[in-house]
Amino acid sequence: MVKVVIIGSGNVAQHLIAAFQNGPNSGTEIKLVQVYSRQIATVSHLVELDKITNEWESLMEADLYIIAVSDDAISLVAAALPFKNRLVVHTSGSVPLNALNDENRKGVFYPLQTFTKNKPVDFTTIPICLESENATDFQLLSKVAKSISDSIFAINSQQRKALHVAAVFVNNFTNHLYQIGEEICQEHQVPFGILKPLITETANKIMVLSPQDAQTGPAKRNDTVTIEAHQAFLSNENHLNIYNILTQSIQHNGKKL
């Protein structure tokens, strides 16, 4: 049996705790033996009280320690661990493997998803990107990851950096475009909800088509009449600026300008 300790109590930590508690092999092959949380109460709805600690000295022996805290706290947490030569991983997309210190064996266990508090996710579909220093540790990470997800990838720190930047485009920036859509609707007294089926279908479409093949719209078909009408319509300078840059980028079809 593989014993796992999760350190952290934020969004990612909470979703991981729930996934390990509910996983199909939970308690048999893989066991979440302890959670470290500065505030016990933050995770007490997810795991039995006797499995929660807020003292480094009380950390149990385990095969894997998953540090699921904010990026800038990872090194501090790694330095606080009162043991050596164990497998310690973090869950961040943007922090290199080497941010962990040399006292323990390093690894990364990065679930590539956006987690919302109180909104359950189906963890089995979430890609988990794994990295380790040696093959034995990779096997163990892989076994643990497979107990909660069907989608496991070996991703080195450079590739993970690329994925993290790409994720900013398809998640953070896409959501910001949703917000601009909402602002334009509000300005003209149209319910934003009218756009929601379109938003869903836009995401669904690239499950069957490449983004390049899925591209439509005035920029794609060089419809200058419509583009100029939109430019004249946009009263918000920031919206117009973003409209122009993305329109140009589509017209140049992603080539370097």
Next chain:
Amino acid sequence: MVKVVIIGSGNVAQHLIAAFQNGPNSGTEIKLVQVYSRQIATVSHLVELDKITNEWESLMEADLYIIAVSDDAISLVAAALPFKNRLVVHTSGSVPLNALNDENRKGVFYPLQTFTKNKPVDFTTIPICLESENATDFQLLSKVAKSISDSIFAINSQQRKALHVAAVFVNNFTNHLYQIGEEICQEHQVPFGILKPLITETANKIMVLSPQDAQTGPAKRNDTVTIEAHQAFLSNENHLNIYNILTQSIQHNGKKL
């Protein structure tokens, strides 16, 4: 019984034809009596041959004529119609009501969705934005729209313009961000598929949260360390340019700059 004629054979026309053929009230309350298509063969898989014509003079008498053609062909088609005082609507988000001529009663029947050839959509969830010159025509449009969709809105030409621009942001531009995500993955030998569950969840999230509440990421939390690392990582000038502008826009939280 309301008799409907569809003029056009492109993506929107084909999805409308299929929706009217398969609608719950199809053939009883609402009946698609004819389709006009320059090439008979383009729509012959969707509707019986004797219902298809490619001659203006053969257009049957009907209660509603839906012009589903490209934006710049709408006026030409409207001018070619060999009758007067009937209800004629177009399906465009960006063309004003007045692009239709004065020979007939004008209206708009705009299904707000992105249509992909050969990819069926559930028409009942697609918002249809209606506009007409008088209440009687609006009632008829409403009855026809309700026969294929559960989501009907009265939207005037100015509001429709706003919706169309907003749709460019949440559909065309969002899809372009997906493409940039794919380009970054390809450059670093990472399969783009890893990002697909994130793309799906990004769209799902705003079904329960406002885009403003759903916003996460380095720009939102003013994480300059990560932002600078991303800027240094992006080798494509166009990607970097878009990264900077959207990051700034999130940091200013959509306010005018």
